[in-house]
Amino acid sequence: MQKLLLAVDRLSTWIGQAFAWLIVALTLLITYEVFSRYVLNDPHDWNLNVQIMLYGTLFMMAGAYTLSKNGHVRGDVLYGFFRPRTQASIDLLLYIVFYLPGIVALTYAGWTYANEALAIREKTFSATPLPLYPFKFVIPFAGAMLLLQGIVEIVRCVTCLRDGDWPSREQDVEEVDVDKLKEMVHVKDEDIAALDKYVTHEAGSKP
DSSP states (O other), rough: OHHHHHHHHHHHHHHHHHHHHHHHHHHHHHHHHHHHHHHOOOOOHHHHHHHHHHHHHHHHHHHHHHHHHHHOOOHHHHTTTOOOOHHHHHHHHHIIIHHHHHHHHHHHHHHHHHHHHHHHHOOOOSSSSOOOHHHTTTHHHHHHHHHHHHHHHHHHHHHHHSSSOOOOOOOOSSSSHHHHHHHHTOHHHHHHHHHHHHHHHHHHHOO
């Protein structure tokens, strides 16, 4: 199972790194447009549309990559103090209640949206129209990758609840050094255990 989880991590990483090269294309396009507009006095309306599509693609395809690295924003100041099982309980609840329904809706709606654009061969509204429908297929593709990576994270939560520790991941990164933070705020392990017990008790007492 761990090999399968890491294989999905590697797939998300490979796709994210591949699409990261769009940053180079964006840089070249912006440089070219600035030079053409202000030096040659020859602006291009299509250039801005291409920039928007490339940036949108870059943004969408970074989601699964960031999730595979556990890099999305969270309240690490509190979350990082909890024991792994408590963290996994919180994550599992959020994945099931919020993440999965949202990503499934995004993927389904994106697929419908992209096929409608393909049916009419949708183009940009500009003096130099560009095909827009290929870009819209990025939405369901990104959604499918987020769904796959999300399932992997759910399996990690279940594994952590069973074993009491988080399974390893590709190039794991911890944004907050919890040990140093404990020293800075003078928090003892006993205090953390008490807070952890209180959170677990409150979560279990709610209907």
